Amino acid sequence: MENNLNKKDRGSIETGLIIVSVLLLAAFIIFMVLNPVTTVNGISGFFWKMISVFGPIFEVFTFATFIIAIYLGFGKYGKVRLGDCKPEYSTFSYIAMMLLASLASAALYWSFTEWAYYYEAPGLGMEAHSTRALESALGYQFFHWGMTNQAMYTVMGVAIAYGVYIKKVPSFQASAVCSAMMGEKVKGKSAIGKVIDFCVIFGILGGLGSSLGLAVPLATGGIKQLTGAEATPVIQIGVIVVIALVYTFTSYLGTDKGMKVISNGSAILCFVFLLYVLFTGPTTFILKNIINSFGYMIQDLPRMSLFTDPVENTGFPENWTIYFQAFYLNYLAMMGIFIAKVSKGRTLREVAIATMFGISAGGWFLFGVDGSFSIKTFLDGSADVVGLVNSGIGDAAIYSILEVLPLGATFLPVIVLLLIVGFVGSSMDAASLALAETVTKRGTPKMALRLFWCILLAVIPMSIILSGSGFDAIKQLAVIISVPFLIIVVGMEIGLFKWLRHDSRSGLHARNIELQEKEDKEEFEQKARK
Numbered sequence: 001m002e003n004n005l006n007k008k009d010r011g012s013i014e015t016g017l018i019i020v021s022v023l024l025l026a027a028f029i030i031f032m033v034l035n036p037v038t039t040v041n042g043i044s045g046f047f048w049k050m051i052s053v054f055g056p057i058f059e060v061f062t063f064a065t066f067i068i069a070i071y072l073g074f075g076k077y078g079k080v081r082l083g084d085c086k087p088e089y090s091t092f093s094y095i096a097m098m099l100l101a102s103l104a105s106a107a108l109y110w111s112f113t114e115w116a117y118y119y120e121a122p123g124l125g126m127e128a129h130s131t132r133a134l135e136s137a138l139g140y141q142f143f144h145w146g147m148t149n150q151a152m153y154t155v156m157g158v159a160i161a162y163g164v165y166i167k168k169v170p171s172f173q174a175s176a177v178c179s180a181m182m183g184e185k186v187k188g189k190s191a192i193g194k195v196i197d198f199c200v201i202f203g204i205l206g207g208l209g210s211s212l213g214l215a216v217p218l219a220t221g222g223i224k225q226l227t228g229a230e231a232t233p234v235i236q237i238g239v240i241v242v243i244a245l246v247y248t249f250t251s252y253l254g255t256d257k258g259m260k261v262i263s264n265g266s267a268i269l270c271f272v273f274l275l276y277v278l279f280t281g282p283t284t285f286i287l288k289n290i291i292n293s294f295g296y297m298i299q300d301l302p303r304m305s306l307f308t309d310p311v312e313n314t315g316f317p318e319n320w321t322i323y324f325q326a327f328y329l330n331y332l333a334m335m336g337i338f339i340a341k342v343s344k345g346r347t348l349r350e351v352a353i354a355t356m357f358g359i360s361a362g363g364w365f366l367f368g369v370d371g372s373f374s375i376k377t378f379l380d381g382s383a384d385v386v387g388l389v390n391s392g393i394g395d396a397a398i399y400s401i402l403e404v405l406p407l408g409a410t411f412l413p414v415i416v417l418l419l420i421v422g423f424v425g426s427s428m429d430a431a432s433l434a435l436a437e438t439v440t441k442r443g444t445p446k447m448a449l450r451l452f453w454c455i456l457l458a459v460i461p462m463s464i465i466l467s468g469s470g471f472d473a474i475k476q477l478a479v480i481i482s483v484p485f486l487i488i489v490v491g492m493e494i495g496l497f498k499w500l501r502h503d504s505r506s507g508l509h510a511r512n513i514e515l516q517e518k519e520d521k522e523e524f525e526q527k528a529r530k
Contacts (some may be wrong), residue, residue, distance in 0.1 A: 032464075044476060094343075138367065138368065146360040149328045210461070216461070218416075240462055251450050267492075289375065327487065
């Protein structure tokens with residue numbers, strides 16, 4: 001789709017922003033390689049101090065944003081359409097692209113193993129290794145990957161989309177939308193705007209570069225399961241190259257011919273894989289545990305959202321709930337830009353339902369089936385999931401669990417490898433698009449620019465792997481740099497509602513909705529005549 005746009009619509013590039021961002025990132029990686037212990041300890045110490053001090057603020061912000069997102073979808077503005085056309089993508093493709101862009105490879109790993117951490121050290125004052133801790137473990141996973149955190153994507157996506165499609169902001173840059181919200185107070189891009197864009201770039205490169213790097217041990221574990229080959233640097237780099245070639249090719253094809261196709265295919269393959277696990281595994285237990293876990297999440301949602309553990313101070317909120325919220329902030333700009341790009345023609349209600357409930361439902365099905373099956377293998381003694389996770393080789397746990405199923409040692413690892421490529425490829429495709437939009441002042445980003453970011457997203461994890469450094473430092477630094485989005489999102493929420501209130505009073509929304517109803521009526525009459 002993007003390739004067919006006229007060249008005159010292609011925007012100018014902020015070259016200085018690219019150079020500064022890349023140089024600072026390169027300098028950090030070099031320093032991390034030369035001083036790994038100092039870098040890791042310094043950043044890790046600051047990161048956990050930040051999580052501890054600002055934890056309650058993260059929780060209040062996330063829960064408040066969840067309420068705001070619900071209101072955007074189901075309040076008086078829900079029928080407002082983003083743009084003057086019908087949606088570009090089917091509902092399935094729309095949700096599939098956003099789901100895979102947000103989950104990446106991490107979801108595949110955590111779907112089998114995350115419950116074990118909650119069983120070992122549960123939240124809400126539960127006793128470790130107790131029946132309640134085990135029964136509620138998957139419910140906590142549903143919560144961490146579910147509606148409240150996805151709501152941040154909803155608000156960011158709606159704010160950018162409303163700015164571009166309704167207020168005619170010429171760029172998908174978060175800074176451009178913020179400037180437009182401030183009206184006459186800002187002419188051009190301020191220093192704050194440049195800082196915002198830098199935070200977006202560094203957050204995406206650091207977070208997504210780490211995500212690609214973290215997909216490597218999961219993929220090499222599958223290769224070892226199939227061939228017996230150890231995870232040498234050559235094989236690790238080979239995995240990154242294969243994934244990079246896939247998402248670079250899909251980026252070149254464009255969203256319509258590239259990412260939509262790989263996302264649809266990966267979503268269907270994942271669905272078939274989960275059905276296989278469901279019906280060849282302990283079907284009754286899986287279904288009962290999913291329903292039971294969903295009940296735990298709904299019942300304890302407010303308390304999970306605001307649990308700070310002030311008396312026992314076990315560290316659970318900081319290690320999990322607040323960490324998740326901080327990490328979602330890291331992906332916020334990327335997902336906001338991507339959601340805005342694919343939401344043209346959607347109503348605010350459709351965006352809210354797709355992001356909060358569509359993405360969450362896809363994750364719940366993934367975690368519910370894989371997690372419940374994993375729990376059952378642990379209860380039956382078929383696989384020591386907890387022991388493998390505690391040993392630090394959780395990646396191996398996945399393939400040990402799958403061996404319980406028919407074809408679990410041969411065919412299923414191949415499926416997992418394909419899913420890794422599809423999930424990571426979709427996420428990286430969205431990342432390259434968001435990065436290109438962030439440095440494009442107006443119009444459509446040049447394809448060469450997207451390909452540049454595709455290459456850089458692969459070079460970062462390659463450099464870290466070859467140097468022998470870990471991914472924790474760059475991942476935590478990316479999250480730290482993304483923290484200012486707490487303030488940015490609050491400002492965008494205020495600016496968005498000012499826009500909505502003004503446009504509602506001016507009659508713009510009424511005309512928008514009237515046009516929709518007229519088009520829907522004409523479309524219905526045409527179908528009736530056929």
